[in-house]
Amino acid sequence: MTGSTGTARLRPALHAPGATRANAIPAGAWWLWALGLATAASRTTNPLLLGLLVGVAGYVVAARRTDAPWARSYGAFIKLGLFVVAVRLVFSAVLGSSVPGSDVLFTLPEVPLPGWAQGVRIGGRVTAEQLVFALYEGAKLAALLICVGAANSLASPARLLKSLPGALYEVGVAVVVAMTFAPNMVADVARLRTARRLRGRSTGGVGAVLRIGLPVLEGALERSVAVAASMDARGYGRTARVPTAVRRTTHVLTLGGLLGVCAGTYGLLAAEGAVHGLPLLLAGVVAALAGLRLGGRRSVRTRYRPDRWGVRAWLVAASGAAVALAMIRAGAVAPDALHPGVVPLTAPVLPLWPAVAVLIGLLPAVVAPLPPSPSDFKERS
Template identity: 70%
Template sequence: MGTAASVGGTRQSPEGAPAPARLPGARASLHPGAWWLWALALGTAATRTTNPLLLALLIAASAYVVATRRPHTPWSRSYSAFLKLAAAVIVIRLAFAVVLGSPIPGTHTVLTLPEVPLPDWAQGIRLGGRVTAEALTFALYDALRLATLLICVGAANALANPSRLLKSLPGALYEMGVAVVVALTFAPNLIADVQRLRAARRLRGRPDKGVRGLLHVGLPVLEGALERSVALAAAMDARGYGRTADVPPAVRRTTSALTLGGLLGVCAGTYGLLTAEGGTYGVPVLLAGLAAALAGLWLGGRRTLRTRYRPDAWDARAWLVTASGVAVAALLTLAASRDPAALNPGVVPLVAPTLPLWPAAAVLIGLLPAFITPAPEAATDTRKEPTT
């Protein structure tokens, strides 16, 4: 017994006590909810300013964290798609400003397009005409803010594992989590089936393209999808999905009222934060809505009977990552109220934007996850030689 033996994946200690073998990818990773809270906080900070320098700094901070902490997984490649979507938003917004005009007055004419006359009932809308630098600058600032928000959401999609995030949902939302898991896995399985069947038809010398190939491939694909659906339903039924605990009717009504009222409060508070007029009531209504929604979810979780296998722990790093994003959002909200001219540079008259120092330093707090979170594991071959 002086040497440790490895049998069936269980490591035997010298004293004979079995120790769990380390699985591939078992390195402690950050809770996926912390990535989403960090990214949404950066997006909230982006809504507080139209300064292109601060927005570019927010994009650079989120991109650096993604570049250093993005795992080597297929779903982490979605960040480039969000970058393309953000670029498309900017181009479309500028195109609308050129073609449809802008209410922003200006004196610096960039070009003049032929104007299409419209009837009287279309007053306020014009096609073509004079395009000014002030209108284009205003459209660019507005589009860049939305693009930054999309890029922050893309960072969350690239950093957070979607299956682990769904596993971390509250017990009251587990039905929705199951539906989302099925929806997320349907498209990859469907594509894999189509590729497999097309390869099999090519090996047999049969056509795999065109309408004929699609008809011959479609039926086996639908049959395979139906078989997987039946197998998934049987597995879920065997594991007890759908069982609920008996709770009093008063608790059910209280749960529904708290959840619905909390979600309405979250929507109203978010709208207040995104508008300049609702800055005074946005934060209190949002916090009250979150508290009510969380209370409703906690009460609703008592109706579900389920356990989690190896639940993700919300540790000190998760708190630090979340706090870094919340600090950026809070400091930029404070800066927008203290110095609105610096965070929202004017376009009439047209002036060059300047970089305010302490709001820029606040944005750099968002880089903290790049230094306190574990680095992603390299994509290596996890096969091991048999041990004796």
């Protein structure tokens, strides 16, 4: 009995706790995790690794997303990724490709073009090599979009706005409003369609769309006016005076840091610049953070109950960074495993240790607090 009682007491401690306002993962940690997976996806065209990355992102989203309207956008990003792959294949078949190939699948009617359009063709032979190459490239872009969609589904836009530095607060408001407008509009459309269906009215056709569209736009306008009124009532836009030297130093550090971040990010995404990309990225991040720290002095707003980065938040962010670093290392050590051959066609092989490194991205599904379920709300009520 004593052993079973001790096991029963230990079992809840091994599981992640329920999410509360105090232990919820900050939005920045989710974005760092997702950007790490996106960086890893940008380093390979192996469809097996890309599928594994998408599976990791999807599992974490299914395990840790809430029932908020913005948390339902993951499915839209998956559909967008599939659309990108389809468009990439169609363009490759219709407009041709620079990839040479000998395995002709079919031939499309070719449109004759004038002499000044040499190098461009519409129609003609479609080879298996060019379609496989287009499939690999489209799958890489689709994986990038799906990883970004995972961040949109897991990170609350309002909490992301709260965690932004004071110097970026104005820009952050515009970004958050843009990110939340589409999910709220989709929720309003679904609510109005359900109401019309319950009243026995049609939900399809041009007339129904026009009758639904007007209340949706009216509701969006009312929310915008309410947000503007609340921001004005709370003194939004008031700034403090800072010395001229501090303002100029802030501009230099912020602009130089952002340029370093852009150059470093390009180096990480490009296969040839990975060695110099990481130091340049780190230097740019440090300079940009210093500039934002100085620029925050002009903001007089305060934060109510700011997000705290605990051990779980750092583990979530570090898991994405570990996946990205492992994939960058794999690209330097075994580039052939990350980029399967197209000419001649070879079957992709799943490399062992990069695949194991991708599985580190599943750590948030273990350490992140569990989102509240509908039954929890019923019990509280």
